[in-house]
Amino acid sequence: xxxxxxxxxxxxLCNWCxxxxxxxxxxxxxxxxxxxxxxxxxxxxxxxxxxxxxALSVGADGVLVSGCHVGDCxxxxxxxKSRRRVALLRKLIEEYGYDRERLRMTFISASEGAIWAxxxxxxxxxxxxxxxxxxxQVGAAGAAGQVGVVADDEF
Amino acid sequence: MDEEKRIGVFICHCGTNIxxxxxxxxxxxxxxxxxNVAHAQDYTYMCSTPGQAMIRDSIKEHNLNGTVxxxxxxxLHEPTFRKATExxxxxxxxxxxxxxxxxxxxxxxxxxxxxxxxxKDVVRMEVARASMLEPLTPxxxxxxxAALVIGAGIAGIQASLELADAGIKTYLVEKEPSIGGNxxxxxxxxxxxxxxxxxxxxxxxxxxxxxxxxxxxxxxVEDVSGYIGNFDVTIRQKxxxxxxxxxxGCGKCQEVCPVSRxxxxxxxxxxxKAAYVPFPQAxxxxxxxxxxxxxxxxxxxxxxxxxxxxxIDFDKPDELTTVKVGSIIVATGFDMYDVERKEEWGYKVFxxxxxxxEMERLISASxxxxxxxxxxxxxxxxxxxGFVLCAGSRDQDEEDxxxxxxxxxxxxxxxxxxxxxxxxxxxxxxxxxxxxxRSFGKAYEEFYYRIQNEGGKFIRGRVxxxxxxxxxxxxxxxxxxxxLGTPVEMEVDLVVLxxxxxxxxxxxxLKTLLTLSxxxxxxLLEAHPKLxxxxxxxxxxxxxxxxxxxxxxPDVVAHAAAAAAAASIPIHKGSxxxxxxxxxxxQEHCGxxxxxxxxxxxxxxxxxxxxxxxxxxxxxxxxxxxxxxGSACPSGAxxxxxxxxxxxMSEIEAFAQGW
Numbered sequence: 019x020x021x022x023x024x025x026x027x028x029x030x031l032c033n034w035c036x037x038x039x040x041x042x043x044x045x046x047x048x049x050x051x052x053x054x055x056x057x058x059x060x061x062x063x064x065x066x067x068x069x070x071x072x073a074l075s076v077g078a079d080g081v082l083v084s085g086c087h088v089g090d091c092x093x094x095x096x097x098x099k100s101r102r103r104v105a106l107l108r109k110l111i112e113e114y115g116y117d118r119e120r121l122r123m124t125f126i127s128a129s130e131g132a133i134w135a136x137x138x139x140x141x142x143x144x145x146x147x148x149x150x151x152x153x154x155q156v157g158a159a160g161a162a163g164q165v166g167v168v169a170d171d172e173f
Numbered sequence: 174m175d176e177e178k179r180i181g182v183f184i185c186h187c188g189t190n191i192x193x194x195x196x197x198x199x200x201x202x203x204x205x206x207x208x209n210v211a212h213a214q215d216y217t218y219m220c221s222t223p224g225q226a227m228i229r230d231s232i233k234e235h236n237l238n239g240t241v242x243x244x245x246x247x248x249l250h251e252p253t254f255r256k257a258t259e260x261x262x263x264x265x266x267x268x269x270x271x272x273x274x275x276x277x278x279x280x281x282x283x284x285x286x287x288x289x290x291x292x293k294d295v296v297r298m299e300v301a302r303a304s305m306l307e308p309l310t311p312x313x314x315x316x317x318x319a320a321l322v323i324g325a326g327i328a329g330i331q332a333s334l335e336l337a338d339a340g341i342k343t344y345l346v347e348k349e350p351s352i353g354g355n356x357x358x359x360x361x362x363x364x365x366x367x368x369x370x371x372x373x374x375x376x377x378x379x380x381x382x383x384x385x386x387x388x389x390x391x392x393x394v395e396d397v398s399g400y401i402g403n404f405d406v407t408i409r410q411k412x413x414x415x416x417x418x419x420x421x422g423c424g425k426c427q428e429v430c431p432v433s434r435x436x437x438x439x440x441x442x443x444x445x446k447a448a449y450v451p452f453p454q455a456x457x458x459x460x461x462x463x464x465x466x467x468x469x470x471x472x473x474x475x476x477x478x479x480x481x482x483x484x485i486d487f488d489k490p491d492e493l494t495t496v497k498v499g500s501i502i503v504a505t506g507f508d509m510y511d512v513e514r515k516e517e518w519g520y521k522v523f524x525x526x527x528x529x530x531e532m533e534r535l536i537s538a539s540x541x542x543x544x545x546x547x548x549x550x551x552x553x554x555x556x557x558x559g560f561v562l563c564a565g566s567r568d569q570d571e572e573d574x575x576x577x578x579x580x581x582x583x584x585x586x587x588x589x590x591x592x593x594x595x596x597x598x599x600x601x602x603x604x605x606x607x608x609x610x611r612s613f614g615k616a617y618e619e620f621y622y623r624i625q626n627e628g629g630k631f632i633r634g635r636v637x638x639x640x641x642x643x644x645x646x647x648x649x650x651x652x653x654x655x656x657l658g659t660p661v662e663m664e665v666d667l668v669v670l671x672x673x674x675x676x677x678x679x680x681x682x683l684k685t686l687l688t689l690s691x692x693x694x695x696x697l698l699e700a701h702p703k704l705x706x707x708x709x710x711x712x713x714x715x716x717x718x719x720x721x722x723x724x725x726x727p728d729v730v731a732h733a734a735a736a737a738a739a740a741s742i743p744i745h746k747g748s749x750x751x752x753x754x755x756x757x758x759x760q761e762h763c764g765x766x767x768x769x770x771x772x773x774x775x776x777x778x779x780x781x782x783x784x785x786x787x788x789x790x791x792x793x794x795x796x797x798x799x800x801x802x803g804s805a806c807p808s809g810a811x812x813x814x815x816x817x818x819x820x821x822m823s824e825i826e827a828f829a830q831g832w
Contacts, residue, residue: 028828035690037248040275041246041249041276042275043275043276044246044274044275044276049281050280052280052284052288052290052291055291056272056276056295057824060799060800061799063804064799064800066804066821067804068818069822073825073828073829078825090691093774094688094775099772103804128698128710129690
């Protein structure tokens, strides 16, 4: 019997809002699916498009970027910049053959632990419908990290 | 890497918080198999003194040059373990934290196997990150020996007096013409029945007299830049059209002024002139001319009035002042819920429906009726008064803008009103329609008993509807008595709506200027709800009073004093240590495209000519470390320290080893 597909999702969260919100979900013991691994950055403005491309290229099934609500950025406007980048990236990854739903940006404040749990649940549902990262299917041949859609030499 | 990486991984049990869900021993064994890991061990409480000693000693014993602690959130204990790492002789920025509690064992308790898998992934990712970390040196900067307090209600007044008494120069900014805030509107305070003005006015006068306090009334904060220890604040002093140094408060301008308009201080229950002070005890006692209603008849300037004093000048402009302060306290208070939105209660439709704060003015000796409690419709003394508690509080009706939280003051001030009615109008019966009476403070419950004994009537049920008899103007209150399970209809002479307190509208602009957040209920968000309710996530900015959430006067005063103490710490210390998390430019690779200039929200990036080539540089003092420039730089010349591309990429690669 085939095991149910469990997506591997990378979360890239800003320190001040969503990371704190995700902590609050923990403090409140709000249960949600264990499919997300989190990288903490100070601000979603730090989101280099290469991070998203890298994650997909190494086989992540989805990338969830989340920061402060618009207007609430700890650094005034980092989330605005990230929002634009993500909008462009969603188009770009389509060019590479990824469904744009594999990349999502949300805005979750430090007090919205329950919303973080909902967002994760929803993202997991979405990715489950989309199935594994297509590279994973192709790339039984290549070990993770070897099948690159972008040159990552510069890193 | 020049030096071989030797990382120590320390797994915390956190009692059973972590160890009750996952096998910490197995996790430690797993950590040992990871690249660059020279040592791994687990312990019950890593943050305890022996736990920290374990980190310190292991660094020496195993010759470690990097540490990873897998425990709670870095937002909680990163400083603790950085310090332990530093004490072991390793740069504190060579430490990384794996969050396996808040974001793992607490949220995946029901799936321990998957929680274990996640813990392994998280530890692996942090070890990868730790392998790429670089030593950094925090910077120490001097602190300006002055503070700014925004808002001069009881919270701002208390905070300013505490700071000033501690020898700190304090700028107190208030948007209204007088200090005092909402407390100056109150008649008596519960449960002691102290006269509000009698206890507040001496403090207001102290503020004016204190040589360390520079009072700026009728002023607003226009701009804030800088960081803890070194804030530059621009304050707009709105023109009163009166020279404060010349005005002696004689009030002759007010006497001759022909204009009449509702006084905001009395919530429009009483008129004021265009030349006015909001209330007799105003501090400073300087007149203000309300230019929106002034007809420029010049009577106030005449010989009968201001005359030779020449204090009035219709052309006096606003003034902008810039001050430098080390810390800032926000004490901007609250607004009252617009209870007009609850149409079923008929506020502003029926004459005899008033709000709690209007009732305060009706009871106050300095109020519109000189302290005679009368019904607005006919000036008669009410013989029966209905109180609607939780008017807009504890109410999930979002459409009406009502608030789910408890406003914490309405039960008690309604009890106080009930007492005052019984005392002042013989035979008057107050009927309190309540959900629960929340008399939680010192001597509050006793006060509640007292009102019961004095003849206050309590009906447990929320008021569904209020209707008016068009002839008598009496009101019929309809509710369900939930204790008897019967509907109640009661005719009363007057209804008081104990309306909710809501976040102040004026706080919104400040929130953006100071990059503060709010909780879902709209109040400003504190750094920690229990352990740090007076600090914010912006270093050097503190909260005092109701701006952080509903509280009564004793709690506001305590909160304000706590904020003052916290705000004085960096000032008395004289210097603050800044995180070395700022961007640096590799000028060799910089193409001078100026992309980074456009994206920096702080103007910290600048373009200069070096060796006849335009290159960018980052002003460390201005940079706050968001990293936006680093991700925008097309040539990869900007390095965001502690969050470098290499560090983040290594985490992503480690993440990918999970399948």
